[in-house]
Amino acid sequence: MIELTQSGDTESSEILRVENLQVHFPVKIPLLQRIVQREKAVVHAVDGVSFVLQTGEIMGLVGESGCGKTTVGRAVVRLIEPTGGKVIFEDRNIAKAKGGTIRALRREMQIIFQDPHASLNPAMRIGDAIGHPLWIHRSGSQSRASFRREARENVLSMMREVGLTPEEQLYDKYPGDLSGGQKQRAVIARAIILEPKLLVVDEGVAMLDMSIRAKILELMLDLKRKHAMTYLFITHDLATAKFICDRIAIMYLGRIVEIGPSKEIYADPKHPYTKALLSVIPVPDPDKRKEKILPRGEVPDAVNLPLGCRFHPRCPAVLSSCGWEGRDFLDLLDEHLSDPKRAGADETILGPIEDWWAKGLVAGRKTGPADAAKITERIRAILAEGPAAMVQAVGTVGLQGKNVIIEFRGPDTLAQTQVGERIVECLLYQN
């Protein structure tokens, strides 16, 4: 284990260090297929994520759904067990901690979920719900009566603190009687009643109306200042993150593609994905409708990850060395064939898309030597419709044995690069 020096209450004490975190989920496939394929399919939800949280800071984990941000949050508070890597909380690696240890950890770290309504038991009074963690973590020596009294006092003062007033009246209400904003306040009160050091907030304001979002964000900032609480703030909304986060990590398909101080990232985003995310935030002014940089298509599935940089099939600034592979050509071919205007006679020359295969850097189809020349020529023509970077990445096109193939040159190795105070994972910034 790494020995980390205890720095006490100095400003830059490290509270959480995540190193090369991996969370893979097995995919259920039918038995027969499993025997035939002989390989396990897994969803690479989180695939090598590292970051450090300093005491008292708010770090934003931003990305679209399916990027793995929620899984990171859950792995940190150990709602799920990581497949690999380390989660070092206050000098202890808790990645593989078990039952009792995890339960004790919950005093130190808590999580808030997106939907306040679903987070509260509808049959439990608000006061009881907020005090429930006290009950779970009470010490055995205390008598029930004195515990009750103390807990009630504790809950009431917590309710005042989060602005759930008049607290005496609301104590006995049920979640159904509360508005969305009040419910989220109750959830926050419950999460912080044990005075945890780390709070993971998973889309904590996404379900709330704009008009009350600000209040909840202010409350979180307030609690941070008062209790030196540390937050991992998970969101898809870069505008909200900008407002409350000291640092930002942008995630895409299980990896952090850019991480650094908020100021720097918002002022001058480096990764093309970060740029795209920033460009789609609406400007609340009908006179300033701006051009957007929209990536093509949607996030690919996390079972068969794209080669090289995972963003390359959608990237507006893609290079020839970013990871072009066989299936990228099949995607282009599919797009070409499905557009009647462009396809022309290609379906008869090239055959239906189902005849084509892709493996690694190569794509191809079986054919006789007679047709090979014609097919090769069409392939070149179709390639010309694709991104220029893709064409440059093509190694060979031609007949190989019984197949016409198209082979791409391999990608360059992607490495994390320091640019200013941030770290970015993109070939554009590598030497």
Next chain:
Amino acid sequence: METFLKIDDLSVGYWTRRGKVGALVGIRLEMSEGETLGIVGETGCGKSTLGKAILGILPPLTEIQGHIFFRGRDLPRLGLEEYRRLRAKEIALIFQDPMTRLNPLMRIENHFVEEILAHESVSKAEARSRAREALLSMGIHESRIRNYPHEFSGGMRQRIMIALALVLKPSLLIADEPTTSLDVIVESQILEILQDLKRVYHMSLQLITHNMGIVAEICDRVAVLYAGKLVELGSAHDVFHKPLHPYTQGLLASIIHLDTKELHSIEGSPPDLISPPSGCRFHPRCPYAQQICVEKEPPLVEFQKGHLAACHFGDTFL
């Protein structure tokens, strides 16, 4: 010329055990052909009720008063059969959650075939080819037409919903929070599609949303609802640059965008619609409220050409 859509003094009430909920009260609104109108407000302000009232899909026993004239026909007074023929064919609706609106046991193709055959007497083959065309126009390949809804991603499902809503070429499309369950990039893609469609088909679009940002992006005019009442109506430019109602001002100030320097929110929460506040319904939350606001209900007044607001002090914000 007859108005494309004219809502005249529309009130909708739901009966509950505690009494009548006035979900909409005295709404007056017009929409012209080819226009994009944004309907905005907080949860429970009645914006979804308005969309449902136009389409005639409110729950049974709902009390509806007033008129909704659509190309001269008064919708609440249409017979069931007549209304059925109008839906999807002339007025279509896209809901918030595309997953729950597609039948999970039905192939995508059959959703289209069923809808087309319900409204037009064409052959099944013809219906199928139109389904293929509609999906292609949304960028979904015809090889996937026989797939089931769960085989598509969220963004694709929403595009399928749009294709389904547009296959009969309606003249009015009502989109109720069409992008709320989607990611930011997919949201932008869908908004772009909606704008393209408007240009191509010259279709009118009613966008119901709580997100002022997307209203600024695609709407020509904006209607702001508060507690069942229309409180402001005007061009997107006017409403965003010179909001006349304090509620609209609050909504605009609470938007969190990249240039936000300070967080703002509207104090309190929306009122209970069974016993709404007296006078102006916004007065308990309004920073400018005076005695008159408690006593007298402000009428909707046209303070500038095409810019209306229901506030006693609207002229002070001009």
